[in-house]
Amino acid sequence: MIEKMAFIGAGSMAESILTGILASDFLAKERIYVTNKSDHNRLAFLKDHYAVKQTDDTKEAAAGADVVVIAVKPHDLEDAVTSIKDCLNADQLLISVVAGVSTDAISGLLDQKIPIVRAMPNTSSAVGQSATAVTRGDFAGAGDLQTALALFNTIGTATEVAETSMHTVTAISGSGPAYVYYLVEAMEKAAVQTGLDYDTAHDLITQTIIGAGEMLQTSSLSPSELRDKITSPGGTTQAGLEKLDDHHVQAGVEKCVEHARERSVELGKKL
Numbered sequence: 001m002i003e004k005m006a007f008i009g010a011g012s013m014a015e016s017i018l019t020g021i022l023a024s025d026f027l028a029k030e031r032i033y034v035t036n037k038s039d040h041n042r043l044a045f046l047k048d049h050y051a052v053k054q055t056d057d058t059k060e061a062a063a064g065a066d067v068v069v070i071a072v073k074p075h076d077l078e079d080a081v082t083s084i085k086d087c088l089n090a091d092q093l094l095i096s097v098v099a100g101v102s103t104d105a106i107s108g109l110l111d112q113k114i115p116i117v118r119a120m121p122n123t124s125s126a127v128g129q130s131a132t133a134v135t136r137g138d139f140a141g142a143g144d145l146q147t148a149l150a151l152f153n154t155i156g157t158a159t160e161v162a163e164t165s166m167h168t169v170t171a172i173s174g175s176g177p178a179y180v181y182y183l184v185e186a187m188e189k190a191a192v193q194t195g196l197d198y199d200t201a202h203d204l205i206t207q208t209i210i211g212a213g214e215m216l217q218t219s220s221l222s223p224s225e226l227r228d229k230i231t232s233p234g235g236t237t238q239a240g241l242e243k244l245d246d247h248h249v250q251a252g253v254e255k256c257v258e259h260a261r262e263r264s265v266e267l268g269k270k271l
């Protein structure tokens with residue numbers, strides 16, 4: 001049973017996870033502490049909106065917490081972990097959502113064998129729809145993994161992967177929502193340019209993506225087969241897809257994922 005949970009770093013990702021956890025009743029708000037480097041307004045905002053506990057002192061947040069979630073940018077990780085390491089013990093579980101950084105690298109910042117689970121959620125956790133991948137470090141046991149899976153299952157799906165796959169996961173499902181929003185921005189722009197009002201375009205495109213997502217989830221057909229079913233010979237879809245091919249969009253998306261993955265590797269090396 002989790003009696004206390006602390007977020008070290010209270011930015012977008014922490015808020016998304018927090019929103020999902022509170023909506024799911026996984027943990028009562030008074031059991032959750034948030035802390036930040038220096039942004040008091042941010043902490044006040046989170047306290048006002050979610051009624052969680054806030055403190056400027058990372059040690060106070062982490063001390064005695066059953067689960068400590070590290071949600072700072074990779075370049076702030078060393079400071080954040082160093083600031084709490086004296087008040088951690090091996091009964092606590094450290095969950096890092098930091099892109100790129102391995103569980104070994106985090107262990108290297110600690111003086112004790114603290115269980116670490118590395119996780120890659122996405123911001124759809126705010127609506128309980130994250131696709132989260134988790135992997136456990138050397139000192140984390142099966143129970144620690146179960147705790148992390150239970151936590152992330154409250155904010156969407158949670159799947160264990162080998163740590164070697166975490167860079168790829170980061171590139172597809174961590175960053176993935178941004179690629180979808182990018183596509184939506186372009187579709188909305190084109191619709192508005194040809195006279196459709198923004199709200200109608202937004203609603204139609206949003207429902208189209210939700211519907212396509214559900215098809216991907218429930219249909220036995222592959223993405224390519226699903227696409228074929230929409231593409232009448234000589235029809236509108238074929239005309240649209242021809243333009244995507246002319247602009248090498250599929251190759252561009254492959255490059256996008258490859259580049260995001262490489263960046264994840266680089267972020268990990270910087271520590």
Ligand SMILES: NC(=O)C1=CN([C@@H]2O[C@H](COP(=O)(O)OP(=O)(O)OC[C@H]3O[C@@H](n4cnc5c(N)ncnc54)[C@H](O)[C@@H]3O)[C@@H](O)[C@H]2O)C=CC1
Pocket residue numbers: 008009010011012013014035036037038039042058071072073074076079080081083097098099120121122123174175
């Ligand atoms: N935003 C996203 O979609 C996702 C982000 N992540 C990872 O989550 C982590 C956080 O990302 P965001 O929330 O987007 O960043 P953010 O910039 O919104 O939040 C980071 C927060 O950490 C705080 N912070 C910095 N140093 C600190 C310290 N020493 N002690 C306590 N707090 C400190 C900052 O004040 C800031 O509020 C990153 O490592 C990122 O790779 C993972 C999955 C998805």
Ligand SMILES: O=C(O)[C@@H]1CCC=N1
Pocket residue numbers: 099170174175
């Ligand atoms: O852009 C980033 O570095 C983080 C990791 C995955 C999503 N956002």
